[in-house]
Amino acid sequence: MSDVKKFLYVNxxxxxxxxYAWESLEVVLIGAAFEQDxxxxxxxxxxxxxxxxxxxxxxxxxxxxxxxxxxxxxxxQKVYVEREALEERGLTEGDLIEMTYxxxxxxxxxxxxxxxxxREEMAAIMADSDVILSF
Amino acid sequence: xxxxxxxxxGPYQHEASDTAYNxxxxxxxxxxxxxxxxxxxxxxxxxxxxxxxxxxxxHIQQRWSELAEKHGLDLVVCVAAAxxxxxxxxxxxxxxxxxxxxxxxGFRISGLGQLxxxxxxxxxLVTFGD
Numbered sequence: 001m002s003d004v005k006k007f008l009y010v011n012x013x014x015x016x017x018x019x020y021a022w023e024s025l026e027v028v029l030i031g032a033a034f035e036q037d038x039x040x041x042x043x044x045x046x047x048x049x050x051x052x053x054x055x056x057x058x059x060x061x062x063x064x065x066x067x068x069x070x071x072x073x074x075x076x077q078k079v080y081v082e083r084e085a086l087e088e089r090g091l092t093e094g095d096l097i098e099m100t101y102x103x104x105x106x107x108x109x110x111x112x113x114x115x116x117x118x119r120e121e122m123a124a125i126m127a128d129s130d131v132i133l134s135f
Numbered sequence: 136x137x138x139x140x141x142x143x144x145g146p147y148q149h150e151a152s153d154t155a156y157n158x159x160x161x162x163x164x165x166x167x168x169x170x171x172x173x174x175x176x177x178x179x180x181x182x183x184x185x186x187x188x189x190x191x192x193x194h195i196q197q198r199w200s201e202l203a204e205k206h207g208l209d210l211v212v213c214v215a216a217a218x219x220x221x222x223x224x225x226x227x228x229x230x231x232x233x234x235x236x237x238x239x240x241g242f243r244i245s246g247l248g249q250l251x252x253x254x255x256x257x258x259x260l261v262t263f264g265d
Binding site: 003005007018019020023026027030031033034036130131132133134 | 141143175176215216246247248250251252254255260262265
């Protein structure tokens, strides 16, 4: 369909301290109803959004991390995480939550949505997108 | 070109709303179409008519309202972000039993779908904010 655009949600900020990450997720959840080609990107401090084991109790803020793991149910199948951003923060893929989707072209096999990409590859993904919503 | 504008930051604290306004004026002067201006995050605070800046300063809310009237701009404030921050129109006032509304002329409160629709419909979606 020609009216399907490639939406890329770019997450650049730490999950807490400001509301950008949380309200970004709200856009992704609403946007899922529009049947566009959706991908998420995590760069800079945005990679902390996917680090597992959040405990927001003492912040007095709702823990919205479970919504990330539910994104597969919203047909979000592409989650790009920048390798350099992880390395610069002493993180590896093993520190991240699991995000999965069911592949309809492969007998609904459960597959990981997370793809670790280089900074150069991330630039190409951005260039290839039609609409970038950057948070 | 058909443009969508997104404003993430509140007035005065941050220059984003000023820059977005200047961009909108320049784009209209060049003959571009502005499909919608969408206010999100603290950007919803641009849409309260209770704003009262010092008289020798620019009136950011009024400037948007006047631009909307002059060019028929669609200024949309995100409902979820607005509820958190106390930006209220008459419908929201009645729904939540508040004692007043404060939405400025030319602004309307609607859902995030309006942002996605702008992304789909516009040639370019231009974001102003951190």
